[in-house]
Amino acid sequence: MADGSAEARAGRLSIEAAPKGATLGDWIEALPNAVRVSVMLLFWLAVWYGVVELFNVSKDFLPNPIDVLIRIVRLAWEPVGAGALLTHAWASIVRLMWGFAAAILIGVPLGLAMAYYRPLQWLVAPLFELFRYIPPIAWAPFAMFWFGAGSAAQAYVIFTSSFAPILINTFRGVQLVDSRLIDAARTLGAKSWTILFEVALPAALPHVATGLRIGLATGWMALIAAEIVAGTGSRDGLGYLILQGQQQLHADLTIGAMVLIGILGSLIDVSIRTAERRFAYWRD
Amino acid sequence: MQNDLSYENVTMRFEGRSGAVQALERFDFQVNSSEFLVIVGPSGCGKSTLLHLTAGLYKPPTGRILLGGAEIKEPGPDKAIVFQNFSLFPWKTVHDNIDFGLRINGIPATEREEQIKRVIHLIGLEGFENHYPRQLSGGMQQRVAIARSFVLKPRTLLMDEPFAALDAQNRQIMQEELVRIWQTQRPTVLFITHSVEEAVFLADRVIVMTRRPGRVKEVIDIAQIAGENHWRSDPFDEVIRRADFQDTRSRIWGLVKSEISVRN
Numbered sequence: 237m238a239d240g241s242a243e244a245r246a247g248r249l250s251i252e253a254a255p256k257g258a259t260l261g262d263w264i265e266a267l268p269n270a271v272r273v274s275v276m277l278l279f280w281l282a283v284w285y286g287v288v289e290l291f292n293v294s295k296d297f298l299p300n301p302i303d304v305l306i307r308i309v310r311l312a313w314e315p316v317g318a319g320a321l322l323t324h325a326w327a328s329i330v331r332l333m334w335g336f337a338a339a340i341l342i343g344v345p346l347g348l349a350m351a352y353y354r355p356l357q358w359l360v361a362p363l364f365e366l367f368r369y370i371p372p373i374a375w376a377p378f379a380m381f382w383f384g385a386g387s388a389a390q391a392y393v394i395f396t397s398s399f400a401p402i403l404i405n406t407f408r409g410v411q412l413v414d415s416r417l418i419d420a421a422r423t424l425g426a427k428s429w430t431i432l433f434e435v436a437l438p439a440a441l442p443h444v445a446t447g448l449r450i451g452l453a454t455g456w457m458a459l460i461a462a463e464i465v466a467g468t469g470s471r472d473g474l475g476y477l478i479l480q481g482q483q484q485l486h487a488d489l490t491i492g493a494m495v496l497i498g499i500l501g502s503l504i505d506v507s508i509r510t511a512e513r514r515f516a517y518w519r520d
Numbered sequence: 521m522q523n524d525l526s527y528e529n530v531t532m533r534f535e536g537r538s539g540a541v542q543a544l545e546r547f548d549f550q551v552n553s554s555e556f557l558v559i560v561g562p563s564g565c566g567k568s569t570l571l572h573l574t575a576g577l578y579k580p581p582t583g584r585i586l587l588g589g590a591e592i593k594e595p596g597p598d599k600a601i602v603f604q605n606f607s608l609f610p611w612k613t614v615h616d617n618i619d620f621g622l623r624i625n626g627i628p629a630t631e632r633e634e635q636i637k638r639v640i641h642l643i644g645l646e647g648f649e650n651h652y653p654r655q656l657s658g659g660m661q662q663r664v665a666i667a668r669s670f671v672l673k674p675r676t677l678l679m680d681e682p683f684a685a686l687d688a689q690n691r692q693i694m695q696e697e698l699v700r701i702w703q704t705q706r707p708t709v710l711f712i713t714h715s716v717e718e719a720v721f722l723a724d725r726v727i728v729m730t731r732r733p734g735r736v737k738e739v740i741d742i743a744q745i746a747g748e749n750h751w752r753s754d755p756f757d758e759v760i761r762r763a764d765f766q767d768t769r770s771r772i773w774g775l776v777k778s779e780i781s782v783r784n
C-alpha cells in the first residue's frame with residue numbers, strides 16, 4: 237500500500253525507468269547514500285588539494301586538506317588555550333545545550349499557549365515581528381552588559397536564535413491540529429486540559445520536533461559567532477579556536493576548527509532527525 | 521415507546537464570508553428510545569449541523585435539544601459521534617484509541633481492560649490491539665471508531681456518514697456489521713447518509729430533510745412497511761431485490777430529488 241509512494245519519495249522510480257547502458261549519472265545514483273556522499277566529499281577535497289598544489293599557494297594563505305587534517309589530529313592532544321580538541325568541542329556543546337534548553341523551556345509552552353489562547357497571540361505577535369529582524373549576533377554586546385563576557389552571554393545569544401523557530405513551529409503545529417480530532421475527543425468526554433495534553437500536543441509533536449531541529453541548527457551557527465564576539469572571557473570553544481588561528485596567523489587551525497564545526501553540526505542534525513523519526517513512529 | 525431525544529424549534533445560523541447561512545429552521549422532531557433513525561437530504565441541508573448540535577459541540581441560538589429530558593449543553597460520552605473520516609488518534613494504538621474515552625471518564629483499569637476486550641471481540645479485530653490506525657484498512661479503522669464510541673455505552677450514538685469513505689464492498693459489510701453491533705446494546709442511533717439504499721436498509725424511520733434551511737420534509741416509517749423483522753435483519757443483497765424495498769427506496773429518492781435544486 238505505502239510501498240509505491242515510499243519508492244517515489246526516495247526517487248527510485250527514475251532508476252527503474254532509466255534505459256540500460258548506464259551513464260555516469262545512473263552509476264552514481266545507484267550508490268548507497270553514505271557512499272555517494274563520501275565519494276563527493278573526496279572529490280571536493282581532491283579539488284582543494286589540486287588547486288593548492290598546482291598554484292603553489294602559500295600555507296599561510298590556504299593550507300591543503302592534508303595539512304588541515306594533520307592539524308586536527310594534533311589538536312586531539314596539543315592544547316590551544318584552555319585545552320585540546322575535546323575541551324573546546326565540549327565547551328561549545330555545553331553552551332549550545334544551555335541556550336537550547338532555555339529556548340525549549342520558554343518556546344514550547346509559549347507556542348502552545350499562544351495557539352490556545354488568542355489574546356496571548358495578539359499580545360506577543362507584534363513584539364515577535366519586531367525582534368525577529370534582530371540577528372542573534374546583534375544581541376551579543378547587549379548580552380555582555382547583562383552576563384559579562386563568557387558562557388552565559390554566549391548561551392543567551394544561542395537562546396535568541398533557537399527561540400523563534402521553536403516557538404513558531406510549536407504554534408503552527410497546534411494551530412494545524414485537525415479540528416475533527418478535537419471534536420472527537422470532546423464527544424468522548426475530554427475537557428480542555430486533557431485535549432491540550434492528549435490531543436493537541438501529540439498531534440503537534442512532529443511540528444515541535446521540526447522546530448527543535450531548526451532551532452538546534454540555528455543555535456549552533458549562532459554559537460560560533462557568539463564565541464567569537466562574546467567569548468573574550470572564556471578561553472575555550474570552537475569559535476575561540478577559529479579566533480586563535482586568525483590571531484596567531486595559523487590558517488590551518490582556523491580552517492580545521494571550521495571543518496570541525498561543520499562535522500559536529502551535521503552530526504547533531506543527524507541525531508535529532510533520528511530522534512524525530514522515533515517521535516513520529518505513528519505517521520505514514 | 522418513550523421519547524429519548526427531542527428537538528424543539530431548533531434554528532441554527534452560521535456567519536459566513538458571504539453573509540449569514542441559515543442551516544436549520546424550526547426543526548422539530550421526537551426520536552424514540554432505542555430507535556435507529558436515518559436522516560437523508562440534499563447536500564448542505566443541515567444534516568451534519570443537526571448531528572453536531574446533538575453532540576453538544578455547539579449550542580443552537582434558538583430552540584432546545586433534550587436528551588432524556590435534560591437539555592444538551594456540552595459534549596459528552598452519552599452522545600458520542602462516529603465521523604466519516606474515522607477521526608482516530610493516529611499516535612494511539614487500536615487498544616489505546618478505545619481506552620481513551622474510558623480512561624478520561626475515570627473508569628478503573630481492570631474494568632477498562634474487560635470492556636476493551638469485549639468491544640474488540642465485537643468488532644472482530646482480535647490480534648490488532650497494538651496496531652496503529654495507518655496500519656489498518658478503512659473498514660477496520662471505522663470498526664475501531666465505532667468501538668471507541670460504543671465502549672462508552674452511549675445513550676445515543678451519532679453517526680455522520682460513517683461509511684461514505686469506504687468502497688462499495690466494505691460499505692455493505694459494515695452496514696451488516698453495524699446492525700449486529702448495534703443489536704448488542706441498542707442505543708438510540710442518529711445516522712446520516714447520502715445513500716437512500718443504506719437508509720432504507722438500516723432505519724426504523726427515515727427523515728427526509730428539505731434543502732437549506734433544513735426542516736423535516738417527510739418521515740417514512742420503515743418499521744411499519746417492512747414489518748416486525750425490519751429489512752436490516754436479513755442480508756443486504758437479498759433485501760434489495762424485494763419489491764417493497766425497491767418501492768420504498770424509489771419513493772424516498774423521489775423526495776430527496778425534489779429538494780435538489782437545479783441551481784445547486
